[in-house]
Amino acid sequence: MNGLCLYGCYAAASIKSQMQYPASFVLLSIGQFLSTIVEFIGIWALFGRFQGLGGWTLSQVALFYGTVNISFALADMISRGFDVFGPVFVKTGEFDRLLLRPRSTPLQLLGHELRLTRMGRLLQGALVLGTAVGLLDLSWGLREVALLLFAIAGGVAFFLGLVILQATLAFWTVESLEVANTLTYGGVAAAQYPIEIYSEWLRKFFTFVAPLACVAYFPIVGILGLNDPLGAPQWFLSASPLSGFLFLGAALLIWRLGERHYTSTGS
């Protein structure tokens, strides 16, 4: 039974577990929906006031917003195991049990819980994206759809990589350092706008260090059929979500190092 199949089993178990409390699930999902959509209401109001953002229209910005929210919501749904890694697995020694199973530990941590309540953010992002697609006059062919899916997948990989990096810290320090929240939520807040509006050093950071731009800005510009105002070549616009996967790969390598440290020094 391969990893994907096993994840399906984990997911089914997690859903069953959460469905024991249906009222709580509905309440939290609605709450999530509301607390995320206030951000878009803010953007909407700003467009109403200023009638434009440096050449970008509201519908275009809505594409960026929707994509990055969907990516993050999906990553958020599957990453609880890493989120609580320090206090739940390292401090208690529960990680030993994961090591005693003949599977990779990241896979097991992904299977720890499927946070259905994050659906609130997902729905909200899909709503915004869907509306934007409806309002924009674009040609939606196979290329555009594929690129959008690629961007979202790359985004999920990127955000997952961030959470894994934070979790890896727990191998070395007992203190839980909540830095990843800054990067993940901050990343969403930053990427909901086209990064073209930011200053150069920040754009470079989001392209080469934390490739947020590669999983939102560049592919969306490609979908919009525009020439990138920042001058990136067309092939890059289509290929950039790959950086998200590379980022995740790097995070997993560092995770391996952390795991090695754990088994050689003991807990």
Place this chain on the structure above:
Amino acid sequence: MPQIAVQDLSKTYRVAERQRGLMGAARGLFSRAHRDIEALKCVSFSLEEGELVGVIGPNGAGKSTLLKILCGILEPSSGHCEVDGLVPWNERILHVARIGVVFGQRTQLWWDLPVIDSFELLRAIYRVPEAKFRPTAEALINLLKIDQLLHQPVRQLSLGQRMRCDIVAAMLHSPSILFLDEPTIGLDANSKLALREFIKSLNRDRGVTVILATHDMHDIEALAERVLIVGNGRILRDGPIAEMRAQTSGERRLVVDFSEDVGEVVMEGTTILRRTARRIEFAFDPRVTAAHTLIGRLTAAHGIEDLSIEEPTIEELIATFYTSHDAVEA
């Protein structure tokens, strides 16, 4: 060809020393003082397939460290170890697929789910083919008598019930070796007896190699043919249980509470371990001087309020082995 071969296994932990006070904390940013703790020192032994071995020793003796290394979740500082031809920590995934581990007081089952759901998840994790899983699971469920518990969520089970489910869970993938770490801790007397029976039949009828780490001398006596006494990071004794029994039956304690203050009480064939004005603790060898003889002599000579006969505790036993091996800490 032994199933488990351990040669000169050593493990040293490096623990950072916390400096005290504000100045210490500041200094701690630049240089950290370290303390080395030798948890295992040149441990060697080997095990054949199908053995049931008890590993006994007080806390901090190195039992857990040894177990973790054998399980493959801890790397030793030096030495060799092979289990079924694999080096545990180097080939973790291959190795753990062949072993089952049960920790007392800690369950590996999913808390909110019915027991049977946990079993199904484990089947997926261990990649057990459907055709093999059904009969194995059924046999285990019958053996440990948990068929009534299958549809209850784990959080509703008592400790004894959970332990049985955990043992089934650990055996679902038909491992050849079962590690048990304090499985009877916290259980009532009946559950303990039942659990010991189950473990015995797993070993006897199914040929599973069992390594049982415990504090409980009675567990060992009931189950193990061979015992490893671990003390201070070393194996102090590795031999058949019968020999150990001979050693321990060689000493008994008699604690006597006198009805009035007594002075010197000399009894032939005894040594006085402790004394206060009214209580004396005698050590004697029951093979040389029968307990009833001793008691008879005492009651004839003095007024007795209360008395009890005790065995030396495992800690005292190990201390005895320790000093008798002249292993003195530097």
Place this chain on the structure above:
Amino acid sequence: MICNPVRPYLAIFTARFLMMVQYRAAALAGIATQFWFGAIMVMALSAFYMGGRGSVSMTRAEAITYIWLGQAFLGLLPWNVDPEIVLLMRTGNVAYERVRPINTYFYWLVRAMAWRTGATLLRSIPLLIVTSVLFEFIGLGDWSLRPPPSLEALALFVLSMVAVVFLSSAITTLLNISVVWTISDQGINIFTNSLVIILSGMVIPLPLFPDWAHPVLFVQPLAGLVDIPYRIYFANLSGAKALGSIALQIFWTAALIVLGHLLMARTMRRVQIQGG
């Protein structure tokens, strides 16, 4: 003694305040997070100002100051239930609240005050310093927190901030009381979070909302948490208008305190019925 009735409240305040101030590591992480979020909002808003048309009643510099002040005083926002109260509910110790010889409502109010101000103090000072003084020094003056234009503005601002503390505490206490009814705080937190951050002006400054929404937005109670004090700070609201806004803050505070006081009696009775 004159200060006798106040003494227990002072003790409660000090204890909780000191406890909050000790969470240094969390504070440091919090500062970094808030700084980052503030920076993004400032950059995005700047882009809107520079690229857009439309009429605005707030200058770009004022909007930036608004955002930095908001981040600095984020701890004062009444967006969640006090975890201590949640714990009291879960353990059942809430029944003991009635045993103390002081008015339960005011006890909780003072506790809320200590909690919010304690959480804010550690984060506000570094943020204020960095975004005002440091930014000027390293050439980011364009994006810095500007000082108030006059002493009068500053004085009114301080007055308004005091009102914020009371208003926020009154709202917090209402939230805490509601937890006694709902037991779990998860549901409450997530709803009040959205409501508070948008209606106070934390998502975007209230004046930037459409003009037709202004009459309602400026008058609702949450405006007194962020919008009113910061607009007083850079004299967007000045003189009589400023005093009127402060009066609005006080009005809502008083109303919520009265409401809370009335509810507290009912609530504590419920606790006794439940068995605590």
